Amino acid sequence: MKDKQFWIVLSGLIVAFLIFWFAGQPMFNEDRVVMFITIVAISATLLYNIRMAKRGETFYLRPIPGLKAIEEAVGRSTEMGKPVLYVPGIMDMDQVETVAGVIVLGHVARMTARYETSLNVPVSRSIVMKAAREVCRESYMMEGRPDMFNDDMVHYLTDDQFAYAAGVNGIMIREKPAACLYMGKFYAESLILAETGNSIGAIQIAGTASQAQIPFFVTACDYTLIGEEFFAASAYLSQKPELIGGVRGQDMVKVAVISVIILATLLRFIYETWGVGFDAIKLLTVQ
Amino acid sequence: MIWKRQIPILIVAFIGALTLFGWFVEEPNIKAFVDDDATQWYDILASFAIILGAMNLMKMQIQKVARQKKGWPYSIVAIFGFLFAITAGFFIKGVDDSVAVWGAHVTTEGTLFKWIFDYMFTPLSATMFSLLAFFVASASYRAFRIRNFEASLLLVAGIIIMVGRVPIGSLISSWVIMYIIVLALGIGVNTWKKDKKITFGVVGVGIIIVTVAGMMTGWPLDKPAIFYLPIIQEWIYYYPNVAGTRAIMIGVGLGIFATSIRYILGIEKSYIGE
Numbered sequence: 001m002k003d004k005q006f007w008i009v010l011s012g013l014i015v016a017f018l019i020f021w022f023a024g025q026p027m028f029n030e031d032r033v034v035m036f037i038t039i040v041a042i043s044a045t046l047l048y049n050i051r052m053a054k055r056g057e058t059f060y061l062r063p064i065p066g067l068k069a070i071e072e073a074v075g076r077s078t079e080m081g082k083p084v085l086y087v088p089g090i091m092d093m094d095q096v097e098t099v100a101g102v103i104v105l106g107h108v109a110r111m112t113a114r115y116e117t118s119l120n121v122p123v124s125r126s127i128v129m130k131a132a133r134e135v136c137r138e139s140y141m142m143e144g145r146p147d148m149f150n151d152d153m154v155h156y157l158t159d160d161q162f163a164y165a166a167g168v169n170g171i172m173i174r175e176k177p178a179a180c181l182y183m184g185k186f187y188a189e190s191l192i193l194a195e196t197g198n199s200i201g202a203i204q205i206a207g208t209a210s211q212a213q214i215p216f217f218v219t220a221c222d223y224t225l226i227g228e229e230f231f232a233a234s235a236y237l238s239q240k241p242e243l244i245g246g247v248r249g250q251d252m253v254k255v256a257v258i259s260v261i262i263l264a265t266l267l268r269f270i271y272e273t274w275g276v277g278f279d280a281i282k283l284l285t286v287q
Numbered sequence: 288m289i290w291k292r293q294i295p296i297l298i299v300a301f302i303g304a305l306t307l308f309g310w311f312v313e314e315p316n317i318k319a320f321v322d323d324d325a326t327q328w329y330d331i332l333a334s335f336a337i338i339l340g341a342m343n344l345m346k347m348q349i350q351k352v353a354r355q356k357k358g359w360p361y362s363i364v365a366i367f368g369f370l371f372a373i374t375a376g377f378f379i380k381g382v383d384d385s386v387a388v389w390g391a392h393v394t395t396e397g398t399l400f401k402w403i404f405d406y407m408f409t410p411l412s413a414t415m416f417s418l419l420a421f422f423v424a425s426a427s428y429r430a431f432r433i434r435n436f437e438a439s440l441l442l443v444a445g446i447i448i449m450v451g452r453v454p455i456g457s458l459i460s461s462w463v464i465m466y467i468i469v470l471a472l473g474i475g476v477n478t479w480k481k482d483k484k485i486t487f488g489v490v491g492v493g494i495i496i497v498t499v500a501g502m503m504t505g506w507p508l509d510k511p512a513i514f515y516l517p518i519i520q521e522w523i524y525y526y527p528n529v530a531g532t533r534a535i536m537i538g539v540g541l542g543i544f545a546t547s548i549r550y551i552l553g554i555e556k557s558y559i560g561e
Contacts, residue, residue: 027313036311039544046548094329096543099550103557126340127333135557155347156340162415174358188419195422209539211532219430227535231542234557242554250545257537 006051035286045256046249053245061244066205066223067236070104073179073203074111082178083118084108087168087193088132089184089208090161092125097209100231101184102131104207107237108181109139113148121154122171124164129156165189169196182206182221183230186213194220207233260284296553303551345369375399444523451520461514462501468514469493 020026053059077084086108088101105121112119119136123129133154140149157167169192172180180197182190183206190206190213197204198220206217207225217224225233228250235243267280302325309321348362348369375381380392381399392398431442450456473490480486509515549555 029311029313032311039307042544043548046545047552050554092329092333094326096546100542100546103555106557125333126336126338126343129340129343130336152343152347152350156343158344159337159340160412162412166411166415170358170361188416191422191426192415192418195426209542211535211539214535215430216426219426226538228538228542231539231546234555238557243549246545246549246554250541253541253545254537257541 032286034283041256042253045252046246049249049252050242050245053241053248056241059244059248061236061247064225064229064232064236066207066225066229067233069203069205069223070108070181070237071111073181073205074108074115074117076203077112077178078115078117080178083120083175084112085168085172085175085177085180085197085202086119086121087180087182087184088121088123088128089182089186090124090164090189091185093127093131095185097185097230098125098128100233101207102128102135103234104181104183104230104237105132106135106139107234109136110143113140113143113145116145116148119153120171120175120177122157122164122168123154124157124159124161126156129154161187161189162192165192168193172196172200172202176200177202180204182208182217183225183233184208186210186217191216191220197221296556300551300553303547307547307551341369372400372403375403447516448520448523451516456516456520458508459516460506460508461511461516462497462506464514464516464519465497466494469497 020028049059074084086105088105089095089098091098093099093102109119111117121132121136123132133151136154137146137149140146158164171177172193173196177197177200180193180202182193182204186193186208187210190208190210194204194206194217204221205223205225206221207230208214208217209227209230211227214224214226218226232247232250235247264280264284267277271277271279305317306321306325309317312318345366348365350356351362352359352366375398376393379399380387380389381402382392382395382397387395387398393400393404395401427445430438431445432438450459469490472493473486476489477483477486504510509518512518546555
């Protein structure tokens with residue numbers, strides 16, 4: 001969107017909102033006004049940084065070893081003549097982690113196309129299979145290697161958690177992939193997969209926001225993308241300015257969140273001790 | 288091109304914005320859509336999509352058997368299992384209609400489907416789940432090996448949590464922990480100074496101080512509380528652990544929000560292959 005279009009759309013939205021507000025904000029849940037303002041503020045920060053990045057401003061991104069290692073892992077598979085195994089988690093596309101996993105798969109597929117390495121993506125949901133196939137197909141086409149793509153590189157195993165783990169373990173043991181990438185939402189099967197991958201000597205990189213599984217991946221994998229690193233992976237790998245701008249916006253919001261935590265703690269302390277001010281926790285609690 | 292690019296982006300933007308801002312609106316129809324209808328639509332779509340998955344699974348397994356690829360006998364088991372489950376689910380109930388009608392037969396005792404579930408599926412799932420115990424043991428061994436300061440810290444914290452959470456932990460006196468700390472201090476001093484006399488002095492003085500303090504207070508089991516294992520484990524569990532968890536949660540929350548906003552605004556288009 002060009003500058004002029006952007007400002008016209010933004011002005012239109014602001015005017016529409018002001019009319020709505022001064023008309024007595026019909027149907028608006030006023031208990032959630034703080035949340036609403038927060039969402040608008042965060043969105044504005046992200047948009048601002050995205051636009052700055054699009055205009056050519058360069059931002060420093062902290063190097064993430066796990067993301068750098070993805071290319072090394074694909075390279076290692078190429079040298080060893082073994083496939084790359086990519087596991088996009090066990091949940092469906094309604095989970096944002098699965099979506100992020102499929103996005104990273106697109107970048108991995110580009111690398112495997114470039115290095116002419118075979119890619120194996122067993123999935124546990126049919127919709128993920130379709131989405132992952134489309135992403136891989138586009139990646140191979142973008143790399144100019146549509147001949148290397150075949151539908152069966154993304155294949156369905158089962159919806160069941162442990163049956164899926166058994167299926168993926170079987171693939172690992174039989175095919176001995178040189179690199180195993182786990183990017184998505186995982187539950188108890190995470191350690192079963194990662195330990196089996198470890199036992200076959202594959203280089204392993206995991207990325208998840210599933211808190212309970214992070215320790216398992218940290219223990220069994222060579223690199224782990226923890227929480228937000230996983231969601232920023234697409235920006236790092238694509239190096240697209242609009243995505244990098246979003247990551248920077250995220251960091252700015254994080255600074256703001258830390259400031260709010262400190263301020264709320266102080267306000268709460270003052271309120272509890274001397275009864276001065278207001279209960280900040282009550283204000284910030286989502287209704 | 289418009290069907291593969293602009294229309295999907297428009298649908299994502301509209302539904303995404305409706306779901307996000309629908310949370311702030313007190314309108315029963317929008318609320319019903321956000322809370323129930325949208326997820327039900329997804330479930331219906333996913334149910335139809337399972338046919339694609341099943342067909343793909345069969346195609347892969349049949350190809351494997353036909354080409355006699357590595358591990359092809361397992362594919363025969365997979366094909367047989369699939370057909371057996373389909374037969375039990377749709378064609379042979381194994382009981383009369385008076386016992387269970389079609390549909391209810393999947394949960395009724397005595398039916399073929401329930402037999403598959405109870406005597407094949409459940410034990411196989413339990414077997415896979417049980418493997419987790421062995422994997423936890425091997426992973427713990429690797430994690431707890433003392434390689435550096437962080438690994439040592441993890442080991443100590445792990446031991447305190449494990450011992451502090453079981454009944455025997457509450458029987459270990461805080462004075463025993465204090466003696467252990469004095470000995471650990473001795474190890475630290477010895478590593479740092481590499482002098483036997485200084486090490487001996489520190490350990491000796493430490494033991495004397497702890498012993499005298501213990502004799503003066505009558506060796507209470509849980510005093511001083513700061514050295515009592517259940518108290519230490521509780522502190523580790525509720526403070527450093529929660530702080531770390533919340534830091535990750537905030538990052539995850541922001542990541543999810545930023546990703547969602549990128550989708551709603553059409554900035555991230557990887558899902559349509561761009």
